[in-house]
Amino acid sequence: MGYSDPSSSRDLLGNRTLFFIFICAFAVVTLLQQILYGRNYLKRYFEFYEGPLEYNSTKCLELRHDIIEVKVLSMVKQTELFDRWKNLQMLSKIYFMDTSGIFHINQEIFKMFPKDMPYHRSQFKKCAVVGNGGILKNSGCGREIDSADFVFRCNLPPISEKYLTDVGVKTDVVTVNPSIITERFHKLEKWRKPFYNVLQVYENASVLLPAFYNTRNTDVSIRVKYVLDDFESQQAVYYFHPQYLINVSRYWLGQGVRAKRISTGLILVTAALELCEEVHLFGFWAFPMNPSGIFITHHYYDNVKPRPGFHAMPSEIFNFLHMHSKGILRVHTGTCSCC
Amino acid sequence: MPERGPAPRRRCGRRMAGLAWKWPRTRLPVGASALGVFVLCWLYIFPVYRLPDEKEIVQGVLLQQGKAWRRNHTAVALFRKLLEECCDPAQLFAMTKLNSPMGKNLWFDGEFLYSVTIDNATYSLFPQATPFQLPLKKCSVVGNGGILKKSGCGKQIDQADFVMRCNLPPLSSEYSKDVGSKTQLVTANPSIIQKRFQNLLWSRKAFVDSVKVYNHSYIYMPAFSMKTGTGPSLRVYYTLKDFGAKQAVLFANPNFLRDIGKFWKSKGIHAKRLSTGLFLVSAALGLCEEVTIYGFWPFSVDLHGKFISHHYYDNVLPDSGFHAMPEEFLQLWFLHKSGVLRMQLEPCEDPLIQSSA
Numbered sequence: 001m002g003y004s005d006p007s008s009s010r011d012l013l014g015n016r017t018l019f020f021i022f023i024c025a026f027a028v029v030t031l032l033q034q035i036l037y038g039r040n041y042l043k044r045y046f047e048f049y050e051g052p053l054e055y056n057s058t059k060c061l062e063l064r065h066d067i068i069e070v071k072v073l074s075m076v077k078q079t080e081l082f083d084r085w086k087n088l089q090m091l092s093k094i095y096f097m098d099t100s101g102i103f104h105i106n107q108e109i110f111k112m113f114p115k116d117m118p119y120h121r122s123q124f125k126k127c128a129v130v131g132n133g134g135i136l137k138n139s140g141c142g143r144e145i146d147s148a149d150f151v152f153r154c155n156l157p158p159i160s161e162k163y164l165t166d167v168g169v170k171t172d173v174v175t176v177n178p179s180i181i182t183e184r185f186h187k188l189e190k191w192r193k194p195f196y197n198v199l200q201v202y203e204n205a206s207v208l209l210p211a212f213y214n215t216r217n218t219d220v221s222i223r224v225k226y227v228l229d230d231f232e233s234q235q236a237v238y239y240f241h242p243q244y245l246i247n248v249s250r251y252w253l254g255q256g257v258r259a260k261r262i263s264t265g266l267i268l269v270t271a272a273l274e275l276c277e278e279v280h281l282f283g284f285w286a287f288p289m290n291p292s293g294i295f296i297t298h299h300y301y302d303n304v305k306p307r308p309g310f311h312a313m314p315s316e317i318f319n320f321l322h323m324h325s326k327g328i329l330r331v332h333t334g335t336c337s338c339c
Numbered sequence: 340m341p342e343r344g345p346a347p348r349r350r351c352g353r354r355m356a357g358l359a360w361k362w363p364r365t366r367l368p369v370g371a372s373a374l375g376v377f378v379l380c381w382l383y384i385f386p387v388y389r390l391p392d393e394k395e396i397v398q399g400v401l402l403q404q405g406k407a408w409r410r411n412h413t414a415v416a417l418f419r420k421l422l423e424e425c426c427d428p429a430q431l432f433a434m435t436k437l438n439s440p441m442g443k444n445l446w447f448d449g450e451f452l453y454s455v456t457i458d459n460a461t462y463s464l465f466p467q468a469t470p471f472q473l474p475l476k477k478c479s480v481v482g483n484g485g486i487l488k489k490s491g492c493g494k495q496i497d498q499a500d501f502v503m504r505c506n507l508p509p510l511s512s513e514y515s516k517d518v519g520s521k522t523q524l525v526t527a528n529p530s531i532i533q534k535r536f537q538n539l540l541w542s543r544k545a546f547v548d549s550v551k552v553y554n555h556s557y558i559y560m561p562a563f564s565m566k567t568g569t570g571p572s573l574r575v576y577y578t579l580k581d582f583g584a585k586q587a588v589l590f591a592n593p594n595f596l597r598d599i600g601k602f603w604k605s606k607g608i609h610a611k612r613l614s615t616g617l618f619l620v621s622a623a624l625g626l627c628e629e630v631t632i633y634g635f636w637p638f639s640v641d642l643h644g645k646f647i648s649h650h651y652y653d654n655v656l657p658d659s660g661f662h663a664m665p666e667e668f669l670q671l672w673f674l675h676k677s678g679v680l681r682m683q684l685e686p687c688e689d690p691l692i693q694s695s696a
Contacts (some may be wrong), residue, residue: 189540189574193581221542230544232581 021038042175063140063193066273103213112225118206118238119275124149127276130167131265131283132157134297135290141336142168143281150276152268153205156180157196158301166300171205175225175264178209178217188223193222196231211239240267257319263311269320269329286313286318374599391573393638396665396672401642403672403676410629418624428471428625432464433559433589448597449544449564449612464576465590470557471626475501478627481518482616482634483508485647485654491688492633493519499631503623507531509652510552517651518634522556524589526615529533529560529568532575546575547582561591586592591599591618606670610663617645620680630680635671638666642684 128148130136130154144325145151145168153159153174159167181188185195199207207228225237248270249262255268265284272279283300290296297303306313324331349592400691422428430438439445441462446454453460479499481487483506496502496519503511503524510520532538538544550558558579562572576588599621600613608617616635623630634651641647648654657664 080622090410190571190577193582196581220503228544230542230547 008330068211124276126282128279132299133283133285135285136283136300138337144336146170154264171202174205178220181220192227206236212242281331360398413680425602431592431595436467437553438488448593463613475627477629480623480632483650484634484636487637487651489636490686495687522553524557526559529571532571543578557589561588563593608666633683
């Protein structure tokens, strides 16, 4: 029997052991939280799913109408959709959304803006807003998306042959995040043809940019217009009015969506609610599992996770599900079988 | 104490002033200052080096006018050998895959201790080797001097096999009679890209349209001379490739430019930097068999004493103190006299005949 460490028996419930136990307990609690939370969202989802789904039932339409009239339009009445041209003609400067500065609109920039609002309220019957969630993979929703009158897409998603059956090809508005231009296209300071080729895929779709979100985005976004002009493209370029972004953000904050920045998808859904009678959401899903519990990739084309703490995706999705359960819009999460 | 300070010094100063005319207070011994005065007088009588002024140069040029110019083939060969020894224009004229392999460190010739390493992206922009059929036969190097205006030299310039021009000059129809329309190589300074085309950061169509006049020519850009020039020069390449333009971009080799600079410095050109024209003429002398230069005339009067504009298309004077144009002109004039190149200064056709035709 050799000598053992004399301090080993003394520290039975001493500092070190207690510390270790604390760490273990914390880990277990976190793990449990994760699991329970994961269960929870599925549960909540299925709860909503039980609700009335007859899209055209009078009761549902009424409710939806109410909500659009009261909630969404109350916000919308003081803003218009993309840019307030009348005001811009008088104002020579606009404020960035994140209040990082003031942008002075000179003659050249002003010429880029379209004369009129490109779209007006309740113009379309059926709209599809296509997110990029991995839930779209193998969904076969392509034809249903294409059957919509107006299709919104987010952040230059690939719509090549490979994804045709799942996401369709029809595109009327595609948004481009300036961060994509910065990362994938070197701020358009070098090659421009690759970017143009990517935009060409969307044929006649209008390009929608949050140019006046903050100072970093402006130069890059304005360059998009120059690129399309240089290559004599017919595609239109629109910029979100910063005031519109502020109002949308404020509105959804009131609805309980807490994020540093609302996602492009949410802005598009808001716009769609204004422009269209029926709004269908495809690929809006930000969880690692689909409703039947199978793991899916983050996007339908890759599995690159976003930066944490930037967008509040789950909160936004729950919000959509909530609206879905009230029949305001329709969130497609399963496979499509229609048409 | 501080108030009383200045008073004694003033008194002292007065005393000194009184003494000054008797005995000047100097630190140098009298012999040294006498020597200094002597040297100054010597320099005044026998100046070390003085650049001849405009009138003298014009007079000197006029003296030569009557004599017929003949190409001196031995002098041409000798000068080409000199250039090949110092700078090797055939190999080093442009950046190529051969002379600048990947990972090579490039020291900028217009900056103090600044270099870039050629990475994969930059390397892919270079051609395999200098893309000319060497040696070139007859070359015209066209400067932008105002002396070209109403010269009617266009036809003669176009007769050469290879026409080089400087700094994206305008070639519209109103000038084609005087400067020709053919171009095989045109240089472009990044500063022009910056001034006229906003560094190609915004709309690029204007640039592409403006270089359409140069048809199938090479655009020669000193991309690796100044820090600020690299971005615009590479952007010129991207732009022309994006639009599928006929023009190709060649990047100047900083080693070549530095060697040419040293070469002319040893011949006595004191300037911060050589002008594009002299770079081009040196390159042409190394690459071509017969070189004729047009529009190299940096003075405000022509041979007959008439005032002319600085460029044939405008009268914007350059920043002073950057280029030493008269010195460069004297060197070229010396080459003309020794038969290495031909410098065209008079109108090629009689203006009277031109007007009647």
